[in-house]
Amino acid sequence: MPLDPDLEGFLELAQMGRQTGKSQPMHTLSVEQARREFEQTSAILDPNPPGSVAVTELTVTARDGHVLPARLYRAPGTAQLPAIVYIHGGGYVVGSLDSHDSICRRLAASGQYAVFAPAYRLAPEAGFPTAVNDTLDAANWLAEQAGHLQLDSRRITLAGDSVGATLATVLAITAVKTPQQLAFKPWAQLLFYPVTDTSRQRNSHRQYAEDYLLETATLEWFYQHYCPHAQQRLDWRVSPLLAEGLTALAPAYISLAQYDPLYDEGQAYAQLLEASGTAVTLQVQSGLTHDFLRMNGITSAVAGIYAEVLSWLEDQR
Numbered sequence: 001m002p003l004d005p006d007l008e009g010f011l012e013l014a015q016m017g018r019q020t021g022k023s024q025p026m027h028t029l030s031v032e033q034a035r036r037e038f039e040q041t042s043a044i045l046d047p048n049p050p051g052s053v054a055v056t057e058l059t060v061t062a063r064d065g066h067v068l069p070a071r072l073y074r075a076p077g078t079a080q081l082p083a084i085v086y087i088h089g090g091g092y093v094v095g096s097l098d099s100h101d102s103i104c105r106r107l108a109a110s111g112q113y114a115v116f117a118p119a120y121r122l123a124p125e126a127g128f129p130t131a132v133n134d135t136l137d138a139a140n141w142l143a144e145q146a147g148h149l150q151l152d153s154r155r156i157t158l159a160g161d162s163v164g165a166t167l168a169t170v171l172a173i174t175a176v177k178t179p180q181q182l183a184f185k186p187w188a189q190l191l192f193y194p195v196t197d198t199s200r201q202r203n204s205h206r207q208y209a210e211d212y213l214l215e216t217a218t219l220e221w222f223y224q225h226y227c228p229h230a231q232q233r234l235d236w237r238v239s240p241l242l243a244e245g246l247t248a249l250a251p252a253y254i255s256l257a258q259y260d261p262l263y264d265e266g267q268a269y270a271q272l273l274e275a276s277g278t279a280v281t282l283q284v285q286s287g288l289t290h291d292f293l294r295m296n297g298i299t300s301a302v303a304g305i306y307a308e309v310l311s312w313l314e315d316q317r
């Protein structure tokens with residue numbers, strides 16, 4: 001299927017910005033510049049998220065004493081709810097609670113689920129495995145505080161986009177490999193265009209290397225900051241596709257973009273989970289690129305994806 005027309009127009013504007021020198025590829029910027037530009041761009045992708053959602057600012061203390069900000073989103077007037085732990089993407093280098101605020105609001109707006117969004121420390125200031133440890137600590141904190149927060153600790157879904165999806169599924173694997181490390185049994189997984197193998201390139205890395213928002217060179221730039229050593233990239237906590245001896249994980253909804261360097265490794269991960277006995281629902285979003293979940297202000301195709309995701313979650317009851 002050809003590119004979504006609205007998204008194609010957005011990409012053409014981005015390309016014009018490069019040609020006129022108004023913007024540059026992320027991997028040519030400093031980390032500080034990349035973070036600043038990512039936040040600025042995020043504001044235009046979905047400028048009108050639901051405003052009716054109540055947001056509570058929280059803090060989580062990590063295992064080393066570092067204090068992590070977090071947010072809890074829920075529709076007003078809701079009592080005890082199941083929770084979605086939503087972990088933001090950004091290549092472990094950029095991204096924040098603010099950049100992914102619209103996703104959390106849209107998932108919470110229906111009133112069916114509360115959404116817990118934990119921050120984690122970014123690379124290069126904090127490389128692997130800090131992001132894994134931070135998100136594990138935050139998820140455990142949520143389970144421990146569930147009663148106080150009026151959440152159902154029996155129904156906690158792990159979710160995220162891009163490397164946030166990687167971190168989410170790493171927690172799901174942890175629940176099977178070393179269950180004593182996780183304070184709850186995950187109910188389900190929502191994985192949007194995950195990074196599953198940083199150790200090698202596949203055909204989609206070459207086919208969609210440029211001009212489709214996320215670039216293959218930018219992926220490598222991210223990895224050089226977070227996991228610069230070859231041995232780190234073979235660790236399943238960085239490359240969950242390389243996890244061995246898997247048994248059935250929490251049911252997984254995997255949503256991939258047709259025009260994404262990560263497409264092939266996403267498909268391969270879905271196959272790995274199915275082979276392990278995990279119930280997998282795989283959806284390929286035709287005509288869309290990486291990061292589509294944040295693009296409600298760019299293309300009308302996104303609204304239906306949220307409805308489909310929430311419907312799938314309800315079916316897991």
